[in-house]
Amino acid sequence: MESKKKKKNSSLTTQHIEFVMPSAIVTGATGITGSAIVHHLLKDKTYDKIYSFSRSNPGYEDPRIQHVSLDLQSSAQDMAKALQGVSAEYIFFCAYLATDDQAELSQINESLLSNFLEALELNGAARKIKRFVLTCGFKQYGVHIGPGKQPLLEDDPLLENDVGGASWPPIFYYLQQRVLADAAKKGGWEWVATLPQDVLGYARGNFMNEATALGLYCAVSKALPGSELPFLGSRANYFAFNCWTSANLHAKFCLWAAVAPGAGNQIFNVINGDTESFQNLWPRLAARFGCRIPDPMFPNGGIPGTKGFKDYESSTIRLPNKPPLKALASSLGLSKDPSAEESPTLFLQIDPEKWAKREDVNKAWAQLRDKYNLDQDAWNKATWDFLIMSLGRDWSCVGSMSKARKLGWTGYADTWDELEDTFETLESKGILPPLDQLKRDF
Structure with a gap:
């Protein structure tokens, strides 16, 4: 009787357990930060499927990667059609459109993100998300406006609503972060925003x-x-x-932040460390x-x-x-x-x-x-x-990396x-x- 019991328990311990490998989406895959993230995702054997989103095909040759031609300036409905059958646990959003008019800059870039998130809701892909990583930058602190308190810390006050008794030009990162946080709360997933500074790297055709x-x-x-x-x-x-921030170091940070315990719903400086x-x-x-x-x-x-x-x-x-x-x-x-x-x-x-x-x-x-x-x-x-x-x-313009270091980030670049x-x-x-x-x- 005892031997039969042992045999039964033994069969349970050798029972096959299926491990599902995660997938990833990278928007702005032809940019300096986006292409670096794609490169490092391909080096990480954890991911079995990588979707690269951009208007032009970056030309990656790897069976795990699939390019999706996507115009983020199109409507949520049109994007949802283009994204049929596409979903991922981890999303890395690096898309950005530049214009000299600050009000227009805010409106365009907030729409890029909000329409994309709506498209994921419309096609059901949002249900699969675990963590969404948004690339922002040190303009979060107004380094393009003038000097701030040094070093720059993630909990420094936002430059809006007459903070300090002054009027500030719009900073679209704030809008994007609120849109993202609201969507994450509604969908039951987590978000991360990264703040790199003066990114050093290369992407084909991007100067x-x-x-x-x-x-x-x-x-x-x-x-x-x-x-x-x-x-x-x-x-x-x-x-x-x-x-400064190495594009490669930033990419490694994004992959770390996508899965690191305690990193969800946080904003992080991402700089080389020197x-x-x-x-x-x-x-x-x-x-x-x-x-x-x-x-x-x-x-x-x-x-x-x-x-x-x-x-x-x-x-x-x-x-x-x-x-x-x-x-x-x-x-x-x-x-x-x-x-x-x-x-x-x-x-x-x-x-x-x-x-x-x-x-x-x-x-x-x-x-x-x-x-x-x-x-x-x-x-x-x-x-x-x-x-x-x-x-x-x-x-x-000096930022602190203490917040990420306390959660276990050890990356450094000279x-x-x-x-x-x-x-x-x-x-x-x-x-x-x-x-x-x-x-x-x-």
Whole structure:
């Protein structure tokens, strides 16, 4: 009798238990953050099905991936039809549309997300969701508006509704996060929002990247007479502290946040983990590209209102609002301090947009393009205006990773290594000239 009982229990322990592998959806799969997430999902053998959503096919060759041509600007009803039979436990939303008008920017990007979520409801896919990861950024803190309290923390006050007694331009991340949180509560699933800063990475045909513009500036400077590499921005920016985010590190974080216990319904800074400044990076850029660091770097002072470097045109841009620091001014004892009251100013001792239109600069670029068969689109679509903000501001942008670290995140990337790795990729894709040849030929 006892032996039969043991045999019965033994058969229960060897009973086959089916393990269902999860699937994932990535929107904006052709962008820098989205393509990196797809790449790392393919490396993760946990996922058996990956849907890449974008208007154009990113061309991944893997049996686990399926491309879905999707226009996120279409109606929820039209998207629901395009998504028939498509569902996943984990969704990574990286889609973004840029426009100069801040009100329109908010409206468009909030609609992208809300219509997509409605489409998932209409076709029944929302019932399968476990966690939805939304990519946002440091504009959450108003770093594009002016200086804020350092370091930047996820529970810093939102810049809205006259917080601190000031009016703030709309920040669409807030709208998206509320739309997402409401949908998650209704559907019984969880959400995560990530806040990367100045993402370093590569995506085919996507040139909205600080590294691309910086690399082009360095390569052309090498080809110009004297091979000088003057800093484009202000003296204050040269000494300020900043942080960057590797697209690969961000992708790894997103996969971690999708399943990490306790990470649901949270907002996280996602930065490399080091703190950098251009006083350290700029000489390394010059050495890498074989350029000469000018001395003095700021012959006219490098402050707003001064002349440009040598014969280059400078720009002084007064921003129209109070700095984000004003939102916390009273609690910091700074309610009467000029740092919380004065409108921020951007200063470029070499305006990159004007620099890119100069005759001597375009001749140097054409020489490089023809000599090394480079992609003209990279020059035409380079985001020089991105450098105006990232090199022209006179304030630091440093975030804390403590919140994620306390939940177990251990990821780290060295910013210089990531920048150099991006340059090497851009060289291999014919966007920047091959480094050894550039240094030998010029």
